[in-house]
Amino acid sequence: MLKIEGISKRFGGLVAVNQVSLAVKEGEIFGLIGPNGAGKTTFFNMLTGIYKPNEGTIVFEQQQVQGVKPFRIAKLGISRTFQNIRLLKDESVLENVMVGMFGKTHTGLWSAILGLGSAKKEEELVKEESRKILELVGLAGLEDELAGSLSYGNQRRVEIARALVSKPKLLLLDEPTAGMNADETNEIGELIRKIRKNGTTVILIEHNVGWVMGLCDRIAVFDHGEKIADDEPEKIIANPAVIEAYIGKEDTEEVNKFAAN
Numbered sequence: 001m002l003k004i005e006g007i008s009k010r011f012g013g014l015v016a017v018n019q020v021s022l023a024v025k026e027g028e029i030f031g032l033i034g035p036n037g038a039g040k041t042t043f044f045n046m047l048t049g050i051y052k053p054n055e056g057t058i059v060f061e062q063q064q065v066q067g068v069k070p071f072r073i074a075k076l077g078i079s080r081t082f083q084n085i086r087l088l089k090d091e092s093v094l095e096n097v098m099v100g101m102f103g104k105t106h107t108g109l110w111s112a113i114l115g116l117g118s119a120k121k122e123e124e125l126v127k128e129e130s131r132k133i134l135e136l137v138g139l140a141g142l143e144d145e146l147a148g149s150l151s152y153g154n155q156r157r158v159e160i161a162r163a164l165v166s167k168p169k170l171l172l173l174d175e176p177t178a179g180m181n182a183d184e185t186n187e188i189g190e191l192i193r194k195i196r197k198n199g200t201t202v203i204l205i206e207h208n209v210g211w212v213m214g215l216c217d218r219i220a221v222f223d224h225g226e227k228i229a230d231d232e233p234e235k236i237i238a239n240p241a242v243i244e245a246y247i248g249k250e251d252t253e254e255v256n257k258f259a260a261n
């Protein structure tokens with residue numbers, strides 16, 4: 001579904017992502033791990049058109065998308081959440097989710113402004129779809145609350161709902177469980193499995209190694225902008241280069257903890 005070959009992103013003299021190649025199959029839950037500053041978010045930013053790679057190609061369903069504008073990539077069916085929650089905190093939960101359909105609706109701006117029938121009807125459809133997605137992510141009943149009044153964990157769910165409402169083929173989650181407790185984290189795992197079952201392929205960035213091992217079909221490890229491993233979870237956990245990069249070879253207690261995961 002997604003085939004990336006040799007993409008790099010440089011910021012001045014800093015090489016944030018260095019010639020990374022990677023392939024994701026339809027229906028996979030694919031994990032991306034690595035230390036802080038390894039280039040994971042930058043990689044997502046290239047996949048979603050926020051950054052144009054300095055070199056390399058990104059092919060999504062037979063189409064080259066490197067350097068393509070974000071809204072066009074969204075239209076092709078790639079959707080994402082952000083590492084830092086980006087909600088309209090003073091708007092309702094429902095409105096925050098409806099925003100995710102912007103760009104996908106067909107009615108023109110003028111009919112929306114003039115309140116013509118087709119725009120009204122379309123808004124109703126978007127509302128209905130947004131409610132369904134809110135139910136899927138476990139937020140039924142909270143539609144009319146202000147997004148900013150929800151718990152941190154639930155705000156992350158709103159972000160996921162907003163990314164899902166356009167029915168993406170590929171969903172990119174940047175640290176979906178950051179700041180969550182163990183129970184909330186496990187619930188997000190269940191939600192991601194449900195999303196995959198509904199036909200969406202998932203790539204997720206995560207720091208919680210134990211959790212990601214149990215969830216993903218395949219995991220790539222980034223370190224200093226390079227992909228140092230790409231394998232099934234059991235093989236990743238046994239890879240010395242990964243342990244060294246991710247934990248630091250000197251701290252044996254940490255290495256043991258990592259291996260125990």
Ligand SMILES: Nc1ncnc2c1ncn2[C@@H]1O[C@H](COP(=O)(O)OP(=O)(O)OP(=O)(O)O)[C@@H](O)[C@H]1O
Nearest residue numbers: 011014016034035036037038039040041042043083
């Ligand atoms: N717009 C930018 N301008 C300059 N440098 C940047 C920019 N975006 C990212 N970087 C740098 O690129 C490197 C990779 O950053 P990135 O955010 O991709 O890492 P990450 O793996 O997502 O880290 P974390 O786990 O902390 O989120 C870092 O050194 C970062 O400071």
Ligand SMILES: [Mg+2]
Nearest residue numbers: 040041042083
């Ligand atoms: Mg990041």
